């Protein structure tokens with residue numbers, strides 16, 4: 001007999017708040033929150049949801065999601081350590097599980113004297129989240145390095161997608177599968193001390209310009225072509241504006257930071273005010289970069 005979602009008793013929580021699992025620390029409940037302990041359990045859970053038409057959302061590090069106060073229907077499947085967190089280096093390639101922290105992959109690459117990932121230093125979250133959103137900085141993004149990605153497709157089968165099959169653009173990837181199981185990256189040998197120096201420099205720059213110690217979800221808006229969303233918001237004089245327990249960061253205007261008790265409604269209010277102000281002053285429509293779950 002096929003399993004129903006209720007059969008995953010020991011890893012299933014019903015009506016569970018998602019706030020503790022997101023960097024913004026806010027939002028409503030998931031109808032089902034599942035935290036598989038092994039890859040086998042993970043595959044079984046996803047296949048069960050596919051079979052029973054239960055909507056699936058994958059939660060990695062939670063550093064790029066804004067969850068509605070009303071919560072979400074269906075299953076949220078959390079990829080939490082040690083699930084899918086292996087990182088291995090062979091010659092000039094690095095393979096990381098979808099649940100491995102991007103920061104761990106960066107440090108393993110640099111330790112193995114392999115260049116390519118150091119521009120992503122300081123970006124929170126997992127490899128799965130980084131692939132889905134083509135995480136990057138002005139010096140490069142993860143998509144440029146992808147050799148192949150192992151995924152679970154919508155038919156519940158594990159398949160390999162090569163880098164050539166995928167299209168990566170600014171904070172976007174063409175993948176339409178349910179789950180990133182692992183990614184293999186093509187790096188380049190660099191035995192010089194330059195590599196560590198570059199990584200440190202990128203990290204210092206990031207720390208100096210972004211509110212990394214605060215609760216946030218990274219940049220809220222995508223940069224319009226040739227423009228900086230942060231600069232537009234700053235020029236509207238919106239830095240420091242608050243709504244409830246959410247605030248537009250004084251350090252970087254494209255970050256909304258939250259305090260204890262903040263709600264998604266607080267963040268939505270700031271998002272609307274920013275969009276109206278930027279549209280009025282510059283005629284530019286800002287689009288969300290964060291993933292809004294509702």
Ligand SMILES: Cc1cc2nc3c(=O)[nH]c(=O)nc-3n(C[C@H](O)[C@H](O)[C@H](O)COP(=O)(O)OP(=O)(O)OC[C@H]3O[C@@H](n4cnc5c(N)ncnc54)[C@H](O)[C@@H]3O)c2cc1C
Pocket residue numbers: 023057058059060061062063064065079098099122123124125126127128129130131132133134135136137171178179180181210211212216217218219291
């Ligand atoms: C302080 C701060 C600084 C940041 N700086 C940057 C930056 O410089 N550059 C940048 O690009 N981003 C930045 N971000 C945003 C964020 O860290 C990245 O988008 C990150 O890659 C998200 O990874 P995650 O595991 O937290 O994903 P989550 O937030 O958990 O999920 C994001 C999306 O990815 C999907 N997803 C996650 N894991 C998987 C998986 N295994 N399989 C399929 N889908 C999956 C989710 O369903 C969701 O749609 C920053 C965020 C913060 C809080």
